[in-house]
Amino acid sequence: MGGMIRLHNTLSGKVEDFVSLEPGKVKLYTCGPTVYNFPHIGNWRAYVFEDLLKRFLLFRGFQVTHVMNITDVDDKTIRGASDKGVSLDEYTRPFIEAFGRDRDTLDILPADHYPRATAHIPEMVRLVKTLLEKGVAYRKDGSIYFAIDKFPAYGRLSKINLEDLRPGSRGDADEYEKESVHDFALWKAPKAGEPFWETEIGPGRPGWHIECSAMSSKYLGQTFDIHCGGIDNIFPHHENEIAQSEAANGVKFVNYWLHCHHLVVDGQKMAKSRGNVYTLADILAKGYDPRDVRTLLISVHYRKMLNFTFDALDQARTARQRIGNFLGELRDVTEKPGETAAVEPFIHAARAGFTAGLDDDLNTAEALAAVFTLIKNVNPLLARGEVSKEGAGKVIAFFAEIDKVLAIKPAPPTAASGKIGEYGSPQGTAELGADPEKRLEAEVQARIESRQKARAEKDFARADAIREELLAMGIVLEDTKDGVRWKKVGLPRA
Numbered sequence: 398m399g400g401m402i403r404l405h406n407t408l409s410g411k412v413e414d415f416v417s418l419e420p421g422k423v424k425l426y427t428c429g430p431t432v433y434n435f436p437h438i439g440n441w442r443a444y445v446f447e448d449l450l451k452r453f454l455l456f457r458g459f460q461v462t463h464v465m466n467i468t469d470v471d472d473k474t475i476r477g478a479s480d481k482g483v484s485l486d487e488y489t490r491p492f493i494e495a496f497g498r499d500r501d502t503l504d505i506l507p508a509d510h511y512p513r514a515t516a517h518i519p520e521m522v523r524l525v526k527t528l529l530e531k532g533v534a535y536r537k538d539g540s541i542y543f544a545i546d547k548f549p550a551y552g553r554l555s556k557i558n559l560e561d562l563r564p565g566s567r568g569d570a571d572e573y574e575k576e577s578v579h580d581f582a583l584w585k586a587p588k589a590g591e592p593f594w595e596t597e598i599g600p601g602r603p604g605w606h607i608e609c610s611a612m613s614s615k616y617l618g619q620t621f622d623i624h625c626g627g628i629d630n631i632f633p634h635h636e637n638e639i640a641q642s643e644a645a646n647g648v649k650f651v652n653y654w655l656h657c658h659h660l661v662v663d664g665q666k667m668a669k670s671r672g673n674v675y676t677l678a679d680i681l682a683k684g685y686d687p688r689d690v691r692t693l694l695i696s697v698h699y700r701k702m703l704n705f706t707f708d709a710l711d712q713a714r715t716a717r718q719r720i721g722n723f724l725g726e727l728r729d730v731t732e733k734p735g736e737t738a739a740v741e742p743f744i745h746a747a748r749a750g751f752t753a754g755l756d757d758d759l760n761t762a763e764a765l766a767a768v769f770t771l772i773k774n775v776n777p778l779l780a781r782g783e784v785s786k787e788g789a790g791k792v793i794a795f796f797a798e799i800d801k802v803l804a805i806k807p808a809p810p811t812a813a814s815g816k817i818g819e820y821g822s823p824q825g826t827a828e829l830g831a832d833p834e835k836r837l838e839a840e841v842q843a844r845i846e847s848r849q850k851a852r853a854e855k856d857f858a859r860a861d862a863i864r865e866e867l868l869a870m871g872i873v874l875e876d877t878k879d880g881v882r883w884k885k886v887g888l889p890r891a
């Protein structure tokens with residue numbers, strides 16, 4: 398099926414054929430959340446892009462080992478915990494849990510490992526020790542720094558200009574601008590009020606960059622296939638990861654570096670002062686399905702800036718409804734003599750277009766266009782009753798196949814639709830009377846309770862299916878602080 402997967406490698410600045418180290422297997426590392434707040438929609442853009450990459454590699458037959466770190470000790474988490482007067486663990490735990498919940502809501506496949514930085518201090522200490530022994534790191538005032546002039550390849554990933562570099566200039570901050578390129582902290586001396594570890598390289602705590610170098614090699618080896626992140630990570634984070642890992646291990650760190658572009662909201666950079674920093678919960682509270690969010694996030698190529706607007710989100714919802722309506726009509730096809738052969742060339746062309754699009758550096762716009770062309774071509778056949786039940790089944794199966802990559806398809810209506818008793822709310826059922834308004838209210842309430850129960854049990858697929866069913870009834874849910882509110886908005890237009 399198809400040719401080679403081609404991916405843009407930040408290291409070469411070119412789109413390259415993807416060749417894995419081991420045939421049929423991919424080792425993937427993606428920089429995870431710094432758990433000092435709830436991720437915003439820009440963070441989710443990067444995580445959804447990484448999920449699309451991983452799902453496509455799986456679709457193309459690769460086995461993928463995926464590691465995502467959880468940064469639970471760095472400047473930001475330490476500041477947050479100290480401001481609140483709680484331990485690092487107490488402070489980060491709710492954010493780690495929220496990350497997992499939102500990840501499931503967005504149907505992002507879980508990684509194989511989620512190493513936490515605080516659980517890997519010995520690995521980091523070992524790496525820093527190696528860098529000291531090799532003479533590329535030095536001690537200063539209780540901290541340990543990486544000497545970037547000892548690593549000639551420094552700057553290759555971010556293409557920074559090292560001409561103005563002042564030798565020996567140092568910085569302790571985990572994040573800094575390209576203009577202030579300098580020796581960076583591998584290990585930071587203890588400070589009053591900050592957590593620290595007693596180790597063989599002295600007391601202190603790790604810098605942010607060393608976390609990823611130590612944890613990636615532990616789970617994926619010294620050289621692995623793909624490392625992802627947002628373009629913000631290129632400098633200094635990923636540049637420093639390369640320096641640490643390659644100076645310590647003497648082998649190439651990563652073959653392919655993939656970076657996702659920024660997300661802006663209404664054309665503007667997200668900022669608390671502008672009130673345009675949206676979390677996933679903020680968006681879902683407005684009645685959107687998480688798959689609308691996912692559809693919007695994947696509809697723009699990952700190397701382009703994505704402008705998040707609610708108009709664009711409405712368009713994504715409409716696109717999903719088109720798929721849902723189309724699948725609904727296919728499911729309604731009944732047994733009669735038809736022409737199965739008529740749909741097969743369209744499925745074939747759609748599969749080829751979908752795969753070729755994603756092979757081309759994950760060109761999702763092209764892949765989605767192939768899917769909508771299929772809908773456009775099959776719709777007239779459906780209207781004329783020329784699609785057999787078997788043919789309809791083949792189109793439905795094709796959508797199931799590609800949805801393993803996209804994960805945006807509306808959930809099929811369950812057999813229980815209309816049967817309230819299935820949702821297990823005795824009160825709701827008991828209130829059922831002849832009054833249609835009351836009947837509707839009871840039915841909606843029963844379903845909302847079932848959805849809450851499903852969410853409590855982390856059965857998000859079922860919770861989403863119930864939301865979808867309610868939407869089909871013209872009922873929109875709003876998750877508020879005071880519980881779930883609903884309103885009748887009329888049936889979505891076909």
Ligand SMILES: [Zn+2]
Pocket residue numbers: 427428429466609634
């Ligand atoms: Zn990282």
